[in-house]
Every structure is written in structure tokens, then in C-alpha cells.
Amino acid sequence: MEHVSVPAPDELVRRHASPGASLIAVLHAIQDETGFVPPDVVAPLARAFNLSRAEVHGVLTYYHHFRTHPPARVAVALCRAEACRSMGTETLARHIEGRTGCRFDASREAGDGQTHGQAHEVELESVYCLGQCALSPSLTINGVLHVKVTPEKFDALLEQARAGAASTPERTKENV
Amino acid sequence: MTTRVFVPRDSSALALGADAIASAIVQEAARRGVAVELVRNGSRGLLWLEPLVEVQTPQGRIGYGNVEASDVASLFEAGFLTGGAHPRSVGLVEEIPYLKRQQRLTFARLGLTDPLSIDDYVAHGGLAGLKAALGMSPEAACQTVLDSGLRGRGGAAFPAGIKWLTVREAKASQKYIVCNADEGDSGTFSDRLAMEGDPFALIEGMIIAGIATGATRGYLYVRSEYPHSIDVLRAAIDKARAAGWLGEQVLGSEHRFELEVAKGAGSYVCGEETALLESLEGKRGIVRAKPPVPALSGLFGQPTVVNNVITLATVPIIFARGAQFYRDFGMGRSRGTLPFQLAGNIKHGGLVELAFGVTLRELVDTFGGGTASGRPVRAVQVGGPLGTYLPESQWDIPLDYEAYAAVGAVVGHGGLVVHDDTSNLAELAQYAMHFCAVESCGKCTPCRIGSTRGVEVIARIRNGDTSEKQVQLLRDLCDTMVSGSLCAMGGMTPYPVLSALDHFPEDFGLRPAAPKAAAA
Numbered sequence: 001m002e003h004v005s006v007p008a009p010d011e012l013v014r015r016h017a018s019p020g021a022s023l024i025a026v027l028h029a030i031q032d033e034t035g036f037v038p039p040d041v042v043a044p045l046a047r048a049f050n051l052s053r054a055e056v057h058g059v060l061t062y063y064h065h066f067r068t069h070p071p072a073r074v075a076v077a078l079c080r081a082e083a084c085r086s087m088g089t090e091t092l093a094r095h096i097e098g099r100t101g102c103r104f105d106a107s108r109e110a111g112d113g114q115t116h117g118q119a120h121e122v123e124l125e126s127v128y129c130l131g132q133c134a135l136s137p138s139l140t141i142n143g144v145l146h147v148k149v150t151p152e153k154f155d156a157l158l159e160q161a162r163a164g165a166a167s168t169p170e171r172t173k174e175n176v
Numbered sequence: 177m178t179t180r181v182f183v184p185r186d187s188s189a190l191a192l193g194a195d196a197i198a199s200a201i202v203q204e205a206a207r208r209g210v211a212v213e214l215v216r217n218g219s220r221g222l223l224w225l226e227p228l229v230e231v232q233t234p235q236g237r238i239g240y241g242n243v244e245a246s247d248v249a250s251l252f253e254a255g256f257l258t259g260g261a262h263p264r265s266v267g268l269v270e271e272i273p274y275l276k277r278q279q280r281l282t283f284a285r286l287g288l289t290d291p292l293s294i295d296d297y298v299a300h301g302g303l304a305g306l307k308a309a310l311g312m313s314p315e316a317a318c319q320t321v322l323d324s325g326l327r328g329r330g331g332a333a334f335p336a337g338i339k340w341l342t343v344r345e346a347k348a349s350q351k352y353i354v355c356n357a358d359e360g361d362s363g364t365f366s367d368r369l370a371m372e373g374d375p376f377a378l379i380e381g382m383i384i385a386g387i388a389t390g391a392t393r394g395y396l397y398v399r400s401e402y403p404h405s406i407d408v409l410r411a412a413i414d415k416a417r418a419a420g421w422l423g424e425q426v427l428g429s430e431h432r433f434e435l436e437v438a439k440g441a442g443s444y445v446c447g448e449e450t451a452l453l454e455s456l457e458g459k460r461g462i463v464r465a466k467p468p469v470p471a472l473s474g475l476f477g478q479p480t481v482v483n484n485v486i487t488l489a490t491v492p493i494i495f496a497r498g499a500q501f502y503r504d505f506g507m508g509r510s511r512g513t514l515p516f517q518l519a520g521n522i523k524h525g526g527l528v529e530l531a532f533g534v535t536l537r538e539l540v541d542t543f544g545g546g547t548a549s550g551r552p553v554r555a556v557q558v559g560g561p562l563g564t565y566l567p568e569s570q571w572d573i574p575l576d577y578e579a580y581a582a583v584g585a586v587v588g589h590g591g592l593v594v595h596d597d598t599s600n601l602a603e604l605a606q607y608a609m610h611f612c613a614v615e616s617c618g619k620c621t622p623c624r625i626g627s628t629r630g631v632e633v634i635a636r637i638r639n640g641d642t643s644e645k646q647v648q649l650l651r652d653l654c655d656t657m658v659s660g661s662l663c664a665m666g667g668m669t670p671y672p673v674l675s676a677l678d679h680f681p682e683d684f685g686l687r688p689a690a691p692k693a694a695a696a
Contacts (some may be wrong), residue, residue: 022458024441028400055459059252062460065400065442081362082557085607086595087548088521127405128444129360130401131368132188133593134223134518143403145191 006034013044023049023059027066036067064127069107072123072163077140078104080126083133092137095151096124099158121162179257180210180232185216186372187404189227193245193510197227198250208252211301216374220287221527222274230269233259274543278528279505281513282490282568283366286373292411294419297376305492306421309384310429317388318344321491323499325511330447330484331559331588331664333510334578336491339481342471343389345475351391353382354475355457356481357405358440358447361560363519363591367485369527371405374489375412379435381491383426384483386433394435395475397452399648400442409437441478444615448663449482451617462617463663484589486515489666507533510576510587520557520593521547537571540594551596555680557604559588561611562668564675565601586671601680605673606634612669626657630673634684642685650677 006014016029026045031037039062046053058064078096080089097103104124132138135147139154141161146153181188183198198214205212220228225241229251238259240251247264254262266272280286297303309317322337343351355378359367370378382394398406413435416422426433443461446449450464453475474480490512494502503511510532516539518525523545530539536556540546547553555565558575564585573579580587597602609630616623633650649683654670661667681688 022438022456025438028439028441049458057460058460061186063441063443065440079362082561082593082604083363083520086599089414106429113456127401127442128365128615129362131365132191133357133363133365133520133591134522135188135191135226136520138191138410145187145404147188147191163252 006038009038009041010044012038012041017045017048023051023056024063027060027063031066031104035071039068068098071142072120074122074158075125075142076100076122076158077125077127077130079128079130079132079136079138081128083129084137087136089137092149092151092154093126096154099155100124122158131146178213180213180215181257182215182217182230182232182237182246184219184227185218185291186369187402188223190404192227194227196245197243197248198228200245201229202250204252209633210252210257212257215290217289218285218287218291219369220269220275221283221369221373222269222272222524224524225266228266228269229256231256231259235259235592236268236270239272240264241266242500274524274526274528277543278529279494279513279531281502281505282377282486283370283374283515283527283529284493285377286369286527289374290373290374291408292415294376294415295400296678297374301496302492303331303380303421305400305495306380306384308425308495309387310427310431314344314388314390317384317495320495320499321388323500324494325499325506326487326490326494326502327510327577328484329486329490329514329589331361331562331586333587336483336487339471339483340385340389342469343481346472348479350393350476350478351389352475352480353385353389353391353394353476353488354453354470354480355382355394355396355488356449356482356486357396357402357485358450358452359402359485359589360399360444360447361562361589361591362558363593364517364560364589365519365529366515366517366590367404368402368465369515370485370489372408375409376416377590378409378485378489379412379416379421381488382435383421383433384495385483385488387426387429387431389479389481391479391481392432392434392629394433395456396435396437397440397446397456398437399440399446406437406439413437431639440622443617444611445617445663445665448665452482453480453662460617462619463665465662465688486589505531506576507531507574508578509578510578511559514575514587514590515591516575516590518544518592518594521549521562521596522592522594523548523550532576533574535572535574536566536592538577539592540571544594547596549596549598551598554597554599555601555676557593557595557672558591559586560591561608561665562586562671563588563591564671565595565604565679566675567679584671584675586668600683601676602634602638602683602685605676605684606631606638608669608672608676609634612665616665620660620662620666622657622660623662623669626653626661626666627669629653630657630669634673637684640685647677647684647686 042056046056100122130138132147138147229240229243230237254260285300318340326336327333444460446455451461455461470480515529613626618624
């Protein structure tokens with residue numbers, strides 16, 4: 001079992017809730033630091049923004065990007081939208097499920113709290129368009145984009161990611 | 177002599193290993209002791225050739241397509257620095273018919289420049305529009321946009337000049353320019369190419385919009401699925417500020433303008449302008465009822481221009497070349513050019529900017545080269561997930577807002593998703609309803625409930641209950657969604673569904689409609 005150490009909720013809010021920042025920007029900042037938004041930041045965030053906890057919870061859970069549990073060691077986000085469908089993303093999805101033994105969107109369907117603070121090995125998420133529609137199918141693994149993905153290419157990427165060889169999401173920043 | 181070598185750095189090229197290619201070129205050049213100046217340009221939009229490496233020669237820029245890092249040694253061996261022959265060579269890039277036959281106005285600089293070089297930008301005609309705008313009255317600037325015939329390129333095609341004039345005439349202490357960069361439609365990537373390949377054009381367009389309308393603050397709302405675009409825009413804004421384009425005195429004038437990037441959080445409906453404004457305010461992205469329109473009561477209740485990336489990135493050339501120049505392109509009430517995006521199952525996918533009036537057949541066959549799979553094209557979805565599926569009988573209709581509307585189709589944001597003859601349109605129709613159920617903001621019932629009921633009824637039909645009763649139920653449901661939804665999410669999801677049902681009934685297990693059967 002992998003334990004995830006996260007700063008205390010009050011500390012996270014103090015660090016990121018700068019005056020004038022929007023709630024969404026603060027949630028991004030928290031998730032960028034910890035990999036997810038711990039549900040117990042809702043109360044201190046509500047106090048900081050002078051909102052009800054329901055309002056903060058509403059924003060946190062409305063947006064697909066925000067997650068309330070730690071990401072798996074290998075997080076796969078596969079595009080399931082039209083352009084990728086025309087190039088076999090559904091066949092690829094079945095291959096990925098068979099290969100990893102996981103189901104797409106299982107954590108979302110199970111709701112929050114099903115992970116008990118435990119980070120899973122692999123997590124599969126459906127996303128709708130990564131903007132690479134001329135190079136379908138596309139997916140990200142731990143935030144790194146891959147295009148023209150075949151089952152064979154996926155297997156190789158999965159091996160790399162499992163071996164910890166996957167590049168970090170910071171990669172894109174180096175290119176600017 | 178130093179040779180300039182171009183390796184693109186947009187996210188498509190990066191996903192195909194452009195960084196590894198760039199470093200291999202630098203290493204190999206050092207090993208051989210030859211001087212190379214590496215330029216990380218934007219993509220040319222010829223995405224099927226990515227990564228497309230180019231070399232500056234006296235004849236022009238010579239390209240090498242689909243390069244892999246392992247090709248680099250052999251490229252040097254073949255003398256690619258002087259345009260030497262190599263299996264990867266595609267010759268002079270400007271002469272590639274796909275590019276040569278385009279009319280690039282909005283994307284005039286795409287791939288030519290380093291996207292983050294202000295010097296490159298100005299050397300290629302940048303900033304001329306802003307300088308022209310500073311020399312005219314705000315009213316004349318709004319009139320220029322109106323005269324150009326520019327309509328909102330996000331999909332709704334509302335005349336940009338009318339929106340600008342409305343904001344101009346509104347009385348308020350604070351007005352805003354908001355760029356809608358929440359490009360969530362599958363099959364579209366022109367916003368992304370503009371942001372990653374020519375960010376200064378978008379920034380220049382937003383500054384002009386500010387001057388014309390009296391808005392002093394701008395926001396770029398970019399979807400979180402585009403982290404690379406966000407990084408490029410933030411770097412470009414910093415450079416623009418350092419160069420005096422932004423701040424208290426835009427280029428030394430009396431105009432003030434500030435600009436920042438706001439990151440979305442994964443919500444398709446936030447591409448709808450009022451949901452986007454809610455999200456910018458830090459709330460759930462729930463659609464607002466209109467009126468009031470955002471031009472009168474938008475961000476934080478203030479008059480706000482909300483325009484799509486392509487609309488704003490087109491503004492500089494209109495000011496640089498004049499409204500008449502832009503207006504001379506296009507047909508009917510669809511003036512200027514549209515950057516079409518060839519996507520899905522297509523051999524030559526990429527960006528094709530052309531004047532309105534081109535046909536689907538020309539785009540898919542002549543430019544696209546048919547399907548990637550080599551099988552016959554069966555259907556093309558135009559205008560994103562809320563656009564219709566067009567069968568072959570409709571491929572000769574000119575791409576023009578009104579001509580498409582006349583057959584119940586939409587040009588939208590100009591995205592084309594091609595499907596070959598193995599596609600199942602009933603499955604795609606069910607997916608359209610499923611997508612609506614996943615992304616509905618939940619405010620109005622036809623969309624929130626209707627989408628889930630739509631998935632169910634299409635599933636029943638696909639499972640063999642092809643009775644007239646089920647088909648009528650689906651049509652009634654679509655009618656309710658079209659007429660009763662607050663925004664295009666629920667209101668247009670029936671477009672792909674009904675077009676699939678009408679043109680491809682056999683995929684639902686239904687007999688083709690009577691008139692069609694009689695004709696056959």
C-alpha cells in the first residue's frame with residue numbers, strides 16, 4: 001500500500017488562497033501541489049472565500065479535472081470522442097482494459113472515498129478530446145500526451161510508465 | 177555558415193518525439209562540427225507530416241516529414257542541411273499542394289516563425305493591425321470589424337462587429353474582453369494551433385478589441401486539456417508586457433489593457449459563453465438564461481465581449497489589410513476564410529484555411545486524400561459533436577453558414593470528422609446522447625434528463641426493438657431537446673442523432689425511408 005502524505009488542509013488553503021484568486025484557480029493550485037484536492041479542504045476554503053461548504057463542494061465536484069482522491073501511479077486518460085472513435089479508440093479501450101485488468105471510469109462511478117487513501121497501480125479515465133484529432137487515437141499517461149496510439153504502442157508506454165520511466169508532467173514547461 | 181533548422185514545438189510534434197529529434201540534431205551537428213541554428217517553430221498545420229523538420233536553403237525551406245530521432249544521423253549523411261535527397265524529404269514546403277492551395281489569412285504566420293519571438297512576429301507583419309487601430313477612433317475600429325463581415329468563429333457565427341458595438345455603447349466603469357479558448361469539440365484544433373503557433377496574433381486581437389470597446393481587462397479562458405497552450409500563452413503575455421503592448425499605456429498610447437490566462441477544469445459546457453463566464457467567476461459552469469446578453473451583462477455583471485480564439489486572432493489582419501481586403505474572400509453572408517480542420521479517419525489530417533464556399537468533397541478528397549484506412553468515406557460530421565453527419569449526397573454543398581443551415585447542418589467551428597464504411601452511425605448517435613449526459617450542466621431538464629433517456633431509447637432500438645413507437649419516441653425526445661433546452665448542448669445534441677437516423681437508418685436496423693427506397 002502506498003501512503004500519500006499531504007499537507008494539513010489549513011496549510012494548503014493558506015498557501016494557495018491568495019486574495020483576488022478565483023476558487024477554481026485555488027483548487028488548481030492545490031491539485032497541482034498534491035495531485036488531488038483532499039475533501040477536508042472544503043471547510044477551510046469555504047471560510048477563506050466566505051462561501052458555504054455546499055458551494056465549494058459544488059465547484060470541486062462539478063469539474064471533471066478535479067479529483068478528490070490520490071491519482072494512481074499510472075493514470076491513463078483516453079480520448080473517447082468522435083475523431084478518436086473513427087480511428088478505433090473503442091477497440092483500443094477494450095485492449096487497455098484487458099491489459100490492465102481495470103475498468104474505465106471505475107473510480108468516478110464508485111464515488112469518493114472508495115480508495116481509503118490508497119493509491120492504485122493503474123487508473124483508466126475517459127476524456128473527450130485532447131485536441132489531436134488529426135492524429136487519433138490520443139491519450140495521456142500521467143499527463144504526458146501520446147498520439148496515433150496502437151495497442152502495441154500502448155503496451156510499450158504502459159511498460160515504461162510502470163517502470164517509472166514515464167516523463168513527468170513538468171515536461172511541457174521545459175519547451176517554453 | 178550557420179544553417180537554420182526548424183523543429184516544431186507544438187503539442188502534436190512534441191507527442192511524436194520532436195524534443196528528441198531536436199536534441200539529436202544538435203548533438204549530431206556538434207559531433208560533425210557543423211554550425212546549426214535550431215529554431216523551434218510552430219506546426220505548419222500539415223499534421224500528417226509531423227514531426228516536420230525544415231531546413232532553410234537558398235531555394236526556400238525544404239521539409240522532411242514524419243522524422244524520427246533515429247533518422248537524424250542518416251539525414252546528416254544525406255546532406256539535409258543543404259536540402260539533400262532523403263526518403264523523408266517532402267521538398268519545398270511552400271510548394272506542397274496542400275499548403276500552396278490554401279488562403280492563409282488568420283494563419284499567415286503558422287509554422288513560419290518561432291511562436292515566442294516578438295522579432296519574428298513583427299518581421300512577418302505582426303503589430304501592423306494594432307498600430308492601425310491606434311490611429312482610428314474606437315467607433316471606427318468597431319465599424320471596421322463590422323465592415324469586414326467577420327462572424328464569430330466559435331460556431332454561432334454572430335457578427336463580431338455588432339457585439340463589439342454593443343459593448344462600446346454600453347455605459348459601465350469596467351468592461352471586459354474574454355477569449356473563449358475552451359475548444360472542446362472533437363475534430364477541432366484550430367484554436368490550439370493558433371495559441372501554440374502564433375500566440376501574439378491572439379494577444380494583438382484582444383488588445384484591439386479592448387481599444388475598440390473601451391475594455392481594459394482581458395481573460396483567456398483555456399481548457400485544462402491544453403496545458404501546452406496555457407504555457408505558451410503565459411510566456412507570450414509576459415513578453416508582450418515587457419515589450420510595452422500591455423499595461424497602462426499600450427504601445428505608448430493613452431489606452432490601458434491587461435491580460436491574463438484562466439485555466440478551465442474539464443467541462444465541455446464551459447465552451448458556451450455564459451457557462452464560461454460563470455466558470456471565470458470561480459463558480460460551477462452552469463449556463464445562464466439570456467437575456468441579458470453578455471455584451472450588456474457579462475463577466476461580474478459588466479459589459480463583456482466573448483469571442484472565440486479564431487475570431488480574435490483574425491482581427492489583426494483585418495486592421496492591417498483593411499475590412500475590404502478580408503471581405504473580398506468568401507461567399508454570401510459568410511465573409512473571409514475559415515480554418516477547416518480535417519480530422520478523424522483521414523489520410524492527410526490537418527489545418528486547411530480557405531475562403532467560405534469550398535465543398536466537403538474538395539476538402540476530404542483533394543486535400544485530405546480520403547480515409548486513413550483506405551476504405552470509402554461513409555459520413556462526415558461537420559461542426560463538432562453537435563453537428564450533423566453528412567452523407568455523400570450532401571458533400572457538394574458549399575461550406576457557407578446559410579447554405580449549411582438550409583439543410584439543417586452547421587458549419588460550426590469548421591471541424592470535419594471523417595468516418596469510413598466500417599462506422600456504425602447508430603452507435604455514434606448513442607454516443608452523442610451519452611456525451612450530452614456526461615457533460616450536461618444540469619440546469620435545464622430537456623438536456624439533463626433527455627440525454628439519458630436518449631441513450632436508453634437508442635440502445636433499445638439497436639437491441640432490436642425497431643417498432644415505429646420507439647422511433648417516434650426518439651424523435652419526440654429530440655424535438656423536446658431542440659425546443660426546450662437553454663443552450664446548444666441539449667438543443668443541438670439531436671442534430672447528430674437525427675441526421676444519423678435520417679441518412680443511415682440501416683445502422684439502427686430500420687428500413688430506409690420510403691422516398692429514398694423509391695429513388696433507388
